[in-house]
Amino acid sequence: MPNITFIDTENISQSIDVLVGETLMRAAVNNNIDGILGECGGACCCATCHVYVDATSVPDVPRIGEMERQMLDHVAAPRRDDSRLACQLVVDPSMEGLRVRIPQTQL
Ligand code: FES
Secondary structure (H helix, E strand, O other): OOEEEEEOOOOOEEEEEOOOOOEHHHHHHHOOOOOOOOOOOOOOOOOOOEEEEOOOOOOOOOOOOHHHHHHHHHOOOOOOOOEEEHHHOEOOHHHOOOEEEOOOOOO
8 A cells, every 4th residue: 555645734744555546636535634625525526535646655656647637726725737636546556655745725
């Protein structure tokens, strides 16, 4: 199970082991990671699972899809080049050690 670290805006980090095949959003919600809401349940239509992916931790996260790209226009916190929706990131073994930052707000 890849170990993934969520870092909040206070720089407090929480690391969890995530099942391969599970989305980052589902793993965060199931592990009570504050700041990841996932209100649409992973249907890519709420933008409340916004994260900033630290590309230095894992260089090759799965590529962004068109639906996700469009939904990122609706995130509450500033959209950045490293913005992703956690519900669209399906965890695979190559994501061991991934670090993601949680934005200031999701609403
Ligand atoms: S959970 Fe709604 S867009 Fe990710």
